[in-house]
Amino acid sequence: MALRWVALGMLLFPTAALAAAAAPTPAREPPDPETAIWAKLKRSLFENRPVSSGAPGIVELIAPSRADDGAVVPIAIRTRLAQTPGRYIRRLYLVVDNNPSPVAARIDLTPDSGRADVETRIRIEQYSYVRAVAELSDGTLVADARFVKASGGCSAPAARDGGAARAGRMRLSVEPEAAYNEPARAQLMISHPNDSGLAMDQLTRLYTPAYFVRSVKVTYAGKPVFAAEVDFSISENPYFRFYFVPSAEGELKAEAVDTKELRFETALPVQLGASRVPAPRAQ
Numbered sequence: 001m002a003l004r005w006v007a008l009g010m011l012l013f014p015t016a017a018l019a020a021a022a023a024p025t026p027a028r029e030p031p032d033p034e035t036a037i038w039a040k041l042k043r044s045l046f047e048n049r050p051v052s053s054g055a056p057g058i059v060e061l062i063a064p065s066r067a068d069d070g071a072v073v074p075i076a077i078r079t080r081l082a083q084t085p086g087r088y089i090r091r092l093y094l095v096v097d098n099n100p101s102p103v104a105a106r107i108d109l110t111p112d113s114g115r116a117d118v119e120t121r122i123r124i125e126q127y128s129y130v131r132a133v134a135e136l137s138d139g140t141l142v143a144d145a146r147f148v149k150a151s152g153g154c155s156a157p158a159a160r161d162g163g164a165a166r167a168g169r170m171r172l173s174v175e176p177e178a179a180y181n182e183p184a185r186a187q188l189m190i191s192h193p194n195d196s197g198l199a200m201d202q203l204t205r206l207y208t209p210a211y212f213v214r215s216v217k218v219t220y221a222g223k224p225v226f227a228a229e230v231d232f233s234i235s236e237n238p239y240f241r242f243y244f245v246p247s248a249e250g251e252l253k254a255e256a257v258d259t260k261e262l263r264f265e266t267a268l269p270v271q272l273g274a275s276r277v278p279a280p281r282a283q
Contacts, residue, residue, distance in 0.1 A: 030147030033129055037097045045093065045103070051133060051141040059089075059116075059134040063146040070124045070153030072235050077132045079116040083109065083183075089116035091135040096233055098128035100154055100198065104233035112245055113225045114183025119241035123153030123196065123233050155198045157208070158236050166191040168264035172254055174246075183243040188218065188254050190239070190264070196232035213238050215257045220270070221250030246270050 033053075042051055062076040081089055094105040109116050116134065124130070127150070133143040169191040178184030190213060197210030210232060218226040225244035244252065253267040 030129070033145050033147075035097055035129065037102065038095075038129065038131070041095060041097075041102055045133075046141060049139070049141055051143050053143045053145070058136075058142040059092075059132055059144050061130065061132040061144040061146050063130050063148050065147070065149065067124065067148055067150035070150035071156045073122050073124050073130075073148060073150055073153065074119070075122055075130060076119045077117060077134075079134065081116065081134075081136075083111045083113050083116060085111045088113075088137050089134045090137050092116065092118060093131075093133040093135070094120075094122070094233075095131040095133065096122060096124055096128050097131070098126045099123070099233050100125060100196075101231050101233060103231070105228050105230045108224070108227040109242075110224055112220065112223050113243055114245040115243040117241075117243060118226075119239075121235040121239055123156075123235055124148055124150040125154040125198075126151050153235075154196045154232065155200075157199045157202070158193045158195060167193065167258070168256070168262060170254060170256065170264055170266040172252055172266055172268040174252065174268065174270060178246065181245065181247055184246055185241060185243055186218070186252060188216070188240045188242075189237065190216075190256055191237055192256075192258065194232055194234060194236045194238060198232075211259055213256050213258050216240065216254065217256075218242070218244070218252065218254045220244045220246065220252050221248065 058079065058081055060078045062078060064073065067073040077092055079089060083089065088111050089109055092107040092109065093103065095102055096104050104122055107118060128148060129145045130148050131143055131145040133141060135141055171189045173187045175185045192213050194212040195208045195210055197207060199208050200206070201208055212232040213230060216228045216230065217224065226242045228240070230238070249271050251267050251269050254265065256264045
């Protein structure tokens, strides 16, 4: 899916890669949020389904108005809709309008997720709206957007500290104060260069081939709680915070697949003592 999105971005916007390499146009005020790129993306992703915005309590995107580093921009998606079987957020889309591949992530959630809140770090190539779109179980689509002033994130070289050699090392953790039968916050970190294919090696003057994590799946006690199809718009060493509901002792397990079809796994036993989840064991 991630590779299809990259192709989709290039087909919809054949000049996007060239535009991304140019310096961003200074802007004192953000442009109209209903950009031409967003209009095309909505038609491609959602056909003619309406996408509402500004619905309080459904979805909120938190992002800096200006980022210090376009290669590592922290974002958070916050929701107030309880994940219940009757009505829940089943999918989140994370979109960066002006990136070479605009759809950064498609995240699938379930009632066992407990909460639909997600945090990660993204790359932004030039000044752009960043959007979070929540798709509810009844098909309703709700979006929120923030204009972020950042540049060079996709074409910047990775921090070369043996990232390729460390590719696939993963770590899962769960907040120590998590409670039995309540949404517990978990964190997944993946060592991976997540090369975009747009960064030039300053020594060889060649472009480093694209090589990135394309999918992540997390289960608890065998049930899916978090699944994401992602691309190189996610920063080097991908990081995700998400929720799950530990209703009984079980294993929190994560699997990632990259564009070389390499698979990486890690697991964390979650044992409930009294009514609390203990701190995770060091890995």
